[in-house]
Amino acid sequence: MAMKLNERGLLVVISGPSGVGKGTVRKALFDRENHNLEYSVSMTTRPPRIGETDGIDYFFVSKKQFEQRIKNEKLLEYAEFVGNYYGTPIDYVEERLDKGKEVVLEIEVQGAMQVRERMPDAVFIFIAPPSRQALRDRITKRATEPERIINKRMQKAEREFGMAHKYDYIVVNDTVENAADRIMAIIRAEHAKTERSIHKYMKILEVE
Amino acid sequence: MAMKLNERGLLVVISGPSGVGKGTVRKALFDRENHNLEYSVSMTTRPPRIGETDGIDYFFVSKKQFEQRIKNEKLLEYAEFVGNYYGTPIDYVEERLDKGKEVVLEIEVQGAMQVRERMPDAVFIFIAPPSRQALRDRITKRATEPERIINKRMQKAEREFGMAHKYDYIVVNDTVENAADRIMAIIRAEHAKTERSIHKYMKILEVE
Numbered sequence: 001m002a003m004k005l006n007e008r009g010l011l012v013v014i015s016g017p018s019g020v021g022k023g024t025v026r027k028a029l030f031d032r033e034n035h036n037l038e039y040s041v042s043m044t045t046r047p048p049r050i051g052e053t054d055g056i057d058y059f060f061v062s063k064k065q066f067e068q069r070i071k072n073e074k075l076l077e078y079a080e081f082v083g084n085y086y087g088t089p090i091d092y093v094e095e096r097l098d099k100g101k102e103v104v105l106e107i108e109v110q111g112a113m114q115v116r117e118r119m120p121d122a123v124f125i126f127i128a129p130p131s132r133q134a135l136r137d138r139i140t141k142r143a144t145e146p147e148r149i150i151n152k153r154m155q156k157a158e159r160e161f162g163m164a165h166k167y168d169y170i171v172v173n174d175t176v177e178n179a180a181d182r183i184m185a186i187i188r189a190e191h192a193k194t195e196r197s198i199h200k201y202m203k204i205l206e207v208e
Numbered sequence: 209m210a211m212k213l214n215e216r217g218l219l220v221v222i223s224g225p226s227g228v229g230k231g232t233v234r235k236a237l238f239d240r241e242n243h244n245l246e247y248s249v250s251m252t253t254r255p256p257r258i259g260e261t262d263g264i265d266y267f268f269v270s271k272k273q274f275e276q277r278i279k280n281e282k283l284l285e286y287a288e289f290v291g292n293y294y295g296t297p298i299d300y301v302e303e304r305l306d307k308g309k310e311v312v313l314e315i316e317v318q319g320a321m322q323v324r325e326r327m328p329d330a331v332f333i334f335i336a337p338p339s340r341q342a343l344r345d346r347i348t349k350r351a352t353e354p355e356r357i358i359n360k361r362m363q364k365a366e367r368e369f370g371m372a373h374k375y376d377y378i379v380v381n382d383t384v385e386n387a388a389d390r391i392m393a394i395i396r397a398e399h400a401k402t403e404r405s406i407h408k409y410m411k412i413l414e415v416e
Contacts, residue, residue: 126402131412161413169400170409182400189397192377192390194334201378204339205369 007100009036010190011093011119014104014183015112016127017160018153019139021173025127026106028180035184038101040093043075046084059089077107077114090118102187109160116166123190125183126167130174215308217244218398219301219327222312222391223320224335225368226361227347229381233335234314236388243392246309248301251283254292267297285315285322298326310395317368324374331398333391334375338382 016022029037043059045066054060061069066085069075078087088105096103105115115122129135139153164170169186173179190196224230237245251267253274262268269277274293277283286295296313304311313323323330337343347361372378377394381387398404 125400128409128412132414164409165402165406167402169397170402170405171400172409172412182396185393185396186400188390188393189377192333192379192394194373194375194378197378198373201336201372201380204336204380206340 007098009038009097009099009101009103010187011097011115011122012037012102012104012183012187013112013115013122013124014106014127015109015125015167016173017109017129017135017157019135019157020127020129021138021176021179022106022127024176025171025173025179025183026104028176029104029183032180032184036100036102037104038096040088040096040103040105042086043069043089044084044086046086059092076105076118077111079108079111088115109163113163113166123169123186124167125169125171125186126164127179128164128170128172130172132161215306217246217305217307217309217311218395219305219323219330220245220310220312220391220395221320221323221330221332222314222335223317223333223375224381225317225337225343225365227343227365228335228337229346229384229387230314230335232384233379233381233387233391234312236384237312237391240388240392244308244310245312246304248296248304248311248313250294251277251297252292252294254294267300284313284326285319287316287319296323317371321371321374331377331394332375333377333379333394334372335387336372336378336380338380340369 014022014026026039029035030039041055041057041059043061043066045061045063046058048054048058048060052058052060063085066078066087069087069089070078074090076088076090076093078085080086088107088111093103093105105111107115112124116124129138135157136154139157140150169182171179171182171186222230222234234247237243238247249263249265249267251269251274253269253271254266256262256266256268260266260268271293274286274295277295277297278286282298284296284298284301286293288294296315296319301311301313313319315323320332324332337346343365344362347365348358377390379387379390379394
């Protein structure tokens with residue numbers, strides 16, 4: 001494969017504690033005009049629900065296919081949840097990056113740490129709540145489950161809080177638009193980073 | 209002095225080869241609305257010209273005063289040029305940073321390397337021309353001097369070209385507005401960087 005030093009996009013990992021509003025921020029990003037983002041479609045072994053389309057909502061595969069991918073290291077990250085696998089297919093991501101797209105992954109903290117190992121040059125963004133109380137309110141408001149489940153979820157969020165230092169950036173979700181602005185600025189700045197742009201710059205220096 | 213972990217501004221060093229348009233980009237930044245930037249006023253031993261105001265155009269000081277500052281390490285960087293000193297007073301910069309301002313230095317490559325040693329957590333931005341020819345055109349167009357001087361200036365620019373890898377970011381000055389946009393994005397992203405924002409984040413985590 002030929003080296004494509006300039007055109008390759010960034011892998012942008014948006015993560016953070018459960019209930020912080022990762023999905024809302026991600027949607028706000030994609031609602032913007034003139035972006036060059038592409039959402040990474042996950043792969044799952046759970047059966048499609050009514051209205052879900054293969055390749056758009058998820059890539060729907062069999063358990064055998066998924067386990068083959070695990071074995072062949074064809075997943076950037078994966079997890080098992082209530083008997084089903086969920087993961088990010090590496091070939092899909094690589095193809096989009098090579099096309100110059102900024103590929104956005106919106107994943108849980110555990111998954112982000114797996115991606116870090118496979119793709120160290122990805123950009124890792126931790127979405128943080130404006131306060132611990134704000135996150136508590138969000139989890140409580142959203143939940144239709146009994147208090148025991150809510151407490152469990154809050155405990156999970158508390159553990160995930162402690163992972164912020166493993167990320168490149170911390171983006172406070174004070175308002176969704178502010179958070180989206182910050183992420184767009186991060187993507188723009190990352191492209192200008194010397195270690196990413198020096199090859200392009202060396203081409204400028206070549207005698208015409 | 210009390211630690212002010214959150215409010216402190218960034219020191220933003222805008223530099224690059226002679227003739228690349230650093231000054232124009234810097235002016236475009238300051239023309240923007242709602243910025244929090246402050247331009248660092250240089251100190252010089254050259255006498256004020258008509259219309260120049262002390263503390264606005266330069267801090268005008270005596271040679272003795274300047275050399276005392278060199279001795280006491282009260283300058284972020286300095287150089288001698290045609291018998292006069294030019295430099296950046298460190299106390300002025302620190303005071304503005306503590307007030308939460310983003311202090312912008314627009315300086316030559318040699319000066320930027322001096323700042324790097326004194327303030328390693330500053331943000332170093334190398335302004336690059338869109339092509340070597342573009343820089344040649346700029347230097348030629350601007351110059352009212354004989355060809356020998358122009359060639360000398362071009363040679364200096366060529367040497368300065370090679371310093372890009374010592375900067376944090378390379379911002380191509382394809383258009384002034386694009387370059388200014390990129391710098392604003394860099395400032396915003398730098399504030400979200402984990403190593404700069406983790407202390408603020410830790411405060412969020414404190415129980416209210």
